Amino acid sequence: MSKPVEIIDELNLLSEHGVRNTRQRSAILQVLLASDIPLSAERIHEKTKEADADINLSTVYRFVEMLVEKNLATKSFNLEYGRATFELSNPHHRHHLTCTHCGEIVVIRECPLDKLCRALEEDTGFAVIGHRIELFGVCPKCQRELSTEEL
Amino acid sequence: MSKPVEIIDELNLLSEHGVRNTRQRSAILQVLLASDIPLSAERIHEKTKEADADINLSTVYRFVEMLVEKNLATKSFNLEYGRATFELSNPHHRHHLTCTHCGEIVVIRECPLDKLCRALEEDTGFAVIGHRIELFGVCPKCQRELSTEEL
């Protein structure tokens, strides 16, 4: 199986950052590229296994942290799940709304903080370099189930 | 030293929730009430010590989790710091902008997500029950220091 073009791009991006291109990193990137939701290191590890790549979990941790360091990925911490999660940072970054019951995730298309950040820079003198947003609620399906249980 | 009126309120609030009023809990609430920024369990523990209250760290963990459970406090996870943090949830909840260099914190007075949450409920059918926002940047002082170092 040849690598998708995005991976090649990412790998080139890495070499430009003075980082070596390895089988493990390619597999990890492939998983991250294929996902539109944040993944924990363990989940990334599982998915590389499913793709027949034998990678050590430490390698996953080391590489995703490197991606974050180089601003190629974003790290969050999922409190419900109790783990850090990672996703590639794209110019059109996304935020998510998660159902606290079943875990369903809805993607929020535009960032609600863009304007706020500019305003804050004016007001505070801070250089705002990043943000995280987590939204949680109960999805329609779980709402129905929960209201049934309450009878 | 008699307890401030807010603490009494909080303790009453607790008994209404069927929770016992103890020396330890009073001290923890005092610390949380006195702080306008989120605190880690360990930081809360230290501050109760400074106030001459001898409390076990487990008790802090158990109580703040209980507060979160009862929606009396909000839990976040400070990725830079690597720890969960807690703050009392007030009706006029606040968000913060943190300097990644010196840790200075600026309070954001109005929640930029209120409108978005209502819009999301319309669009997705989710019942949106909460959110977290973290903003980070570099404060003016650190910006000056950093630009000096670069010479």
Add this chain to the structure above:
DNA sequence: GTGATAGATGCAAATGCTTTGCATTTGCAT
């Protein structure tokens, strides 16, 4: 006030995600 009891605490051990040291392997420049 006294006693009964469910709930709270302290302590220490366990948990589990994440990090790290080190021997070995490997990408990549020459």
Add this chain to the structure above:
DNA sequence: ATGCAAATGCAAAGCATTTGCATCTATCAC
């Protein structure tokens, strides 16, 4: 092909947080 710094695998350590259990205590009925 060779050399070497960087990357990996493995196992052990780190460390915030959780948990089991014995002891204590707030609260309430009497």
